[in-house]
Amino acid sequence: MRKTVSYVLVTAGALVMLVPFVAALSNSLKSFAQYIQVPPTWIPDPIQWDNYVEVWRRTPFGLYLVNSLVIAILAVIGNVLTSAMVGHALARMRLPGRQALLTMALGTMMLPTVITIVPNFLLFRSLGWLDTLLPLIAPYWLATPIGIFLMRQTFLGIPKDFEEAAGLDGANPWQVFWRIHLPLAKPALATLAVFTFTTSWKAVLEPTIYLTSPENYTLPVGVLSLKGQFVGNDQLVTAAAMMSLLPMLVVFILAQRYFVRGTMSAGIKG
Amino acid sequence: MRVRMLAAAAVAVLTMAGTAACGGSADDSGAVTLKLGFYAAAGDPADTTMRELVKEFTAANPTIKVELDVAPYVKFFERLRTQIAGGQAPQVWLSDGVLVQEFAARGALADLTDRVKTVNADDYSGIELNRDAKGRIYGFPQGAQTPVLFYNKKLFADAKVAEPTADWTYDDLAAAAKKLTKDTNGDGKPDTYGFRTYSPGFTESWWPIIKAYGGDIVTDDNRKVVVDSPQSKAALDWMLGTMGKDGFAPDFATTEGLGKGVVHTLFATGRVAMSYGIYARTLPATSAGVDFGVAPLPKGPSGRGNVAIVNSWVVNKKASAAQADAAWKWITFFSGEGPQRKWAELGEAIPINKKVASTALPADRHAFLESLDAATDLGANAVWSEYTEALAKRVNEALSGATPVDTALTSGQKEAQEVIDRFYAGQTQ
Numbered sequence: 124m125r126k127t128v129s130y131v132l133v134t135a136g137a138l139v140m141l142v143p144f145v146a147a148l149s150n151s152l153k154s155f156a157q158y159i160q161v162p163p164t165w166i167p168d169p170i171q172w173d174n175y176v177e178v179w180r181r182t183p184f185g186l187y188l189v190n191s192l193v194i195a196i197l198a199v200i201g202n203v204l205t206s207a208m209v210g211h212a213l214a215r216m217r218l219p220g221r222q223a224l225l226t227m228a229l230g231t232m233m234l235p236t237v238i239t240i241v242p243n244f245l246l247f248r249s250l251g252w253l254d255t256l257l258p259l260i261a262p263y264w265l266a267t268p269i270g271i272f273l274m275r276q277t278f279l280g281i282p283k284d285f286e287e288a289a290g291l292d293g294a295n296p297w298q299v300f301w302r303i304h305l306p307l308a309k310p311a312l313a314t315l316a317v318f319t320f321t322t323s324w325k326a327v328l329e330p331t332i333y334l335t336s337p338e339n340y341t342l343p344v345g346v347l348s349l350k351g352q353f354v355g356n357d358q359l360v361t362a363a364a365m366m367s368l369l370p371m372l373v374v375f376i377l378a379q380r381y382f383v384r385g386t387m388s389a390g391i392k393g
Numbered sequence: 394m395r396v397r398m399l400a401a402a403a404v405a406v407l408t409m410a411g412t413a414a415c416g417g418s419a420d421d422s423g424a425v426t427l428k429l430g431f432y433a434a435a436g437d438p439a440d441t442t443m444r445e446l447v448k449e450f451t452a453a454n455p456t457i458k459v460e461l462d463v464a465p466y467v468k469f470f471e472r473l474r475t476q477i478a479g480g481q482a483p484q485v486w487l488s489d490g491v492l493v494q495e496f497a498a499r500g501a502l503a504d505l506t507d508r509v510k511t512v513n514a515d516d517y518s519g520i521e522l523n524r525d526a527k528g529r530i531y532g533f534p535q536g537a538q539t540p541v542l543f544y545n546k547k548l549f550a551d552a553k554v555a556e557p558t559a560d561w562t563y564d565d566l567a568a569a570a571k572k573l574t575k576d577t578n579g580d581g582k583p584d585t586y587g588f589r590t591y592s593p594g595f596t597e598s599w600w601p602i603i604k605a606y607g608g609d610i611v612t613d614d615n616r617k618v619v620v621d622s623p624q625s626k627a628a629l630d631w632m633l634g635t636m637g638k639d640g641f642a643p644d645f646a647t648t649e650g651l652g653k654g655v656v657h658t659l660f661a662t663g664r665v666a667m668s669y670g671i672y673a674r675t676l677p678a679t680s681a682g683v684d685f686g687v688a689p690l691p692k693g694p695s696g697r698g699n700v701a702i703v704n705s706w707v708v709n710k711k712a713s714a715a716q717a718d719a720a721w722k723w724i725t726f727f728s729g730e731g732p733q734r735k736w737a738e739l740g741e742a743i744p745i746n747k748k749v750a751s752t753a754l755p756a757d758r759h760a761f762l763e764s765l766d767a768a769t770d771l772g773a774n775a776v777w778s779e780y781t782e783a784l785a786k787r788v789n790e791a792l793s794g795a796t797p798v799d800t801a802l803t804s805g806q807k808e809a810q811e812v813i814d815r816f817y818a819g820q821t822q
Binding site: 155156159161177182240241244245328331332335337344345347349350351356 | 433434435436437439462463464465467468471472475476478479480481655658661662664677680681682
């Protein structure tokens with residue numbers, strides 16, 4: 124009985140969560156006149172599939188998709204690798220001032236992005252990276268504070284017996300990291316991968332600032348590029364947003380098991 | 394060895410990047426590259442037309458190569474501010490009229506005063522609206538916006554109410570609006586309102602109404618806020634009445650909740666019969682299939698309170714002499730009859746070329762031209778965004794009924810003045 128109630132409540136909650144998605148799907152299939160109609164209708168009449176075609180006609184949507192994928196995949200690889208390395212060093216190695224280093228790294232999370240945008244812009248300009256994908260990838264290869272924190276907590280939770288046993292077998296610190304600890308941290312790595320992918324995928328401010336050529340746009344910038352000043356083109360923007368959701372949905376479904384496990388165990392220190 | 398090779402590669406990359414970042418002067422052949430920025434949605438008619446015009450321009454000026462920097466309005470200015478800080482802004486860009494002085498005061502714009510003297514100012518609208526306190530001009534008009542009274546012809550006919558005329562006063566507007574307000578489903582709440590009074594975009598709301606009632610917002614070269622006056626109070630009281638006791642306008646919460654970009658759908662969907670709107674509002678109304686007309690703003694105790702925003706081309710102060718010349722060439726090209734006529738076809742802005750404006754606009758849209766001729770500027774100064782935000786916050790509190798009107802005007806004036814004083818304190822410009 125209690126289980127049934129739980130299922131009913133969870134299903135009701137899920138349905139409520141679905142409402143904005145369904146509304147967006149409906150809006151993406153409306154004409155402008157239907158889009159602004161009051162009261163709004165749930166089922167468009169006629170269904171305007173053309174909105175999706177129009178998005179492809181107006182923008183190189185496929186190119187945006189490729190750019191976003193390239194950035195997100197390289198960001199995931201870079202962040203997972205470097206954050207794991209830094210997190211491992213902070214958790215398992217005797218470094219002088221490691222607590223201070225961690226505090227400093229986490230402290231950078233307190234800085235709003237807008238504060239660092241101009242210094243970063245100047246840095247990337249001097250590197251000749253403006254209007255390339257590099258400013259959106261390279262920072263992820265220097266480890267991120269959230270990644271460092273997540274991986275440090277994970278490595279702290281792994282019993283010391285494993286590395287002691289590996290040490291007796293002659294493993295060096297790199298081998299302990301690569302062969303013993305990293306495989307045990309798979310759920311956290313998957314979580315970090317999903318976090319990084321979604322953060323990179325939906326970023327708007329940085330791509331808007333750094334990318335000026337349409338052929339370099341990412342999906343969110345491409346979606347927003349459809350937004351008109353006087354006639355909103357909101358139905359087109361919504362159609363483009365629906366299409367841009369799909370890859371993220373696929374990533375989440377593939378890594379859902381790890382994602383849930385990883386977020387649940389991130390705060391546990393063994 | 395490997396480290397040395399990496400260092401050498403890094404130096405080479407940085408040198409190449411540095412070299413690429415410089416340049417801009419004309420080369421030996423006289424060719425010059427011009428980065429041109431403008432705001433438009435991807436694939437929109439404005440985007441397409443601007444690109445076509447750039448093609449025409451470069452075909453006529455083969456020594457000028459134009460690189461485009463385009464983004465939708467909000468994103469364009471977000472990026473531009475960073476580009477200016479980083480010394481990477483386009484050499485010529487389209488600026489919202491109210492932002493020209495902001496960029497100029499921060500040293501980003503070239504003074505165009507002498508160049509403007511080379512054209513016949515009588516041929517163009519809006520040049521004077523761009524002149525700053527010291528008589529300098531930093532932007533050349535590209536297109537103009539000014540609010541007029543939009544009305545829904547079908548709703549007027551259905552209610553058997555005579556359409557607005559140039560002689561209308563605020564009393565006439567109120568009388569008609571009351572007749573046009575209808576509760577068709579009998580739920581005690583109007584389904585159609587006579588007039589949309591409040592808008593989060595004050596150009597089409599309290600700014601012209603305050604001026605029509607004899608109040609003003611800023612004076613003394615737009616550096617002194619004077620909104621706290623009995624006339625302003627009378628204007629805001631009238632507005633409150635329309636949304637309250639008279640009940641012929643949607644209330645503050647409804648209109649504020651829609652947001653700046655969506656509030657105009659009230660007119661486009663026939664939920665209000667009349668609304669103040671700039672020229673660009675013809676686009677959503679036309680897209681939604683509304684049969685509408687436009688009339689001059691009604692007369693208040695002190696006139697109509699016409700205001701205008703003149704979106705303008707500006708030239709980067711850091712542009713080389715050759716680029717600045719090329720930029721001016723582009724500006725004069727765009728202001729010419731052919732390009733202006735092409736731009737007018739979009740229906741997005743009033744052409745600034747007077748000859749084109751008088752012929753390209755249909756006769757029943759000439760209220761825009763009369764309004765533009767009579768318009769004052771929208772209080773532009775170096776901190777326009779900030780001081781109008783401070784003021785609008787207090788005015789909105791009054792219009793929502795949260796604060797008494799006189800209290801809101803007093804605090805709004807004080808806070809807006811503080812913003813202006815903070816910027817200009819110690820400024821010699």
